[in-house]
Amino acid sequence: MMTACATPTPTPAVSVRDLTVAFARNGATISAVNGVSYDLARGEVLTIIGESGSGKSVMLRALLGLNSNSARLGGSIRINGVDMTQLDDETRSAMRGRDISMIFQEPSTAFDPVYTIGEQIIETVLRHEDASYAEAHSRAKEMLDLVSIPSAERRLRNFPHEMSGGMRQRAMIALALACRPSVLLADEPTTALDATVQIQILLLLRKLQRELDMALIFVTHDMGVAAEISDRVAVMYAGRFVETGSAEDVLLNASHPYTRAMLKATVHAGMRGQTLTTIQGAPPDLRALPQGCSFSPRCPAVQTTCQMAQPPSVSLSQTHMAACTQLPVSAVACRLG
Helix, strand or coil, X not given: CCCCCCCCCCCCCEEEEEEEEEXXXXXXXXXXXXXXEEEECCCCEEEEEXXXXXXXXXXXXXXXXXXXXXXXXEEEEEECCEEHHHXXXXXXXXXXXXCEEEECCCHHHHCCCCCCHHHHHHHHHHHHCCCCHHHHHHHHHHHHHHCCCCCHHHHCCCCHHHCCHHHHHHHHHHHHHCCCCCEEEEECCCCCCCHHHHHHHHHHHHHHHHHCCCEEEEEXXXXXHHHHXXXXXXXXXXXXXXXXXXXXXXXXXXXXXXXXXXXXXXXXXCCCCCCCCCCCCCCCCCCCCCCCCCCCCCCCCCCHHHHCCCCCEEECCCCCEEECCCCCCCCCCCCCC
């Protein structure tokens, strides 16, 4: 009798387990990321949303090893099966740009102002691939064409300050994609752009992500942006994921009080003359996180149990999880992945 063999599960492009990131400052410990776990496959977009100071950018930089030397990391970060936390600096540096790359929030500071756009893309290709200068130049032009920058050959000779904000951001995307990484990180890449350019960049990123079959982690505090680009959404507060699920789960059926509060505070068309809703209070001090739920000091529905211990992660469906003591406890554990 022949036994059917199970189809092997593909290795996730990104697999993070119990990630913690802390910084020592003036005798105090700043706990920026506190036990984050998730998996992401190629071809998927995970959007991480939350207020400024929630740990989004620190977590993203941890994937690349770009946090300062004072950062203390715990847990594991696997990119295509390789644990980045166990690599030496040289090996990790070789993976940046080749296997995993990043679009920074402000390209005017991410680009070196004394080199042309073309020189910086060409240098990246030469650093990571066995290519001649002519081949690297051709790749740089190809990438500017890919991100719809007109007159690509001429634009290669431009310095960053000679481009508009939208063009610089497109050039930043071209630089990040120059070596065709399998994992792309985007740290609020549309925040500084006007609404028209913002939607152009979002559509471009989604198109390129699908064409190149990349895993994309997109960080934003804008709910509208999250709705536009996401397959899955993770809501981050005080360094933890407090709600995760599909974009529909989180944005249309929010369960955590923090997620609901952010959705109510979102500005949209037709609100002229109305009083804006805000989330009362301020994010917690990461040097002294509360014993219980970190959102409890700001939560309108707080109860005594919320302040006693960290809330459990409750599985609301096979894809939807929220960490709140006021949700019914499920026997089924749920982890984003």
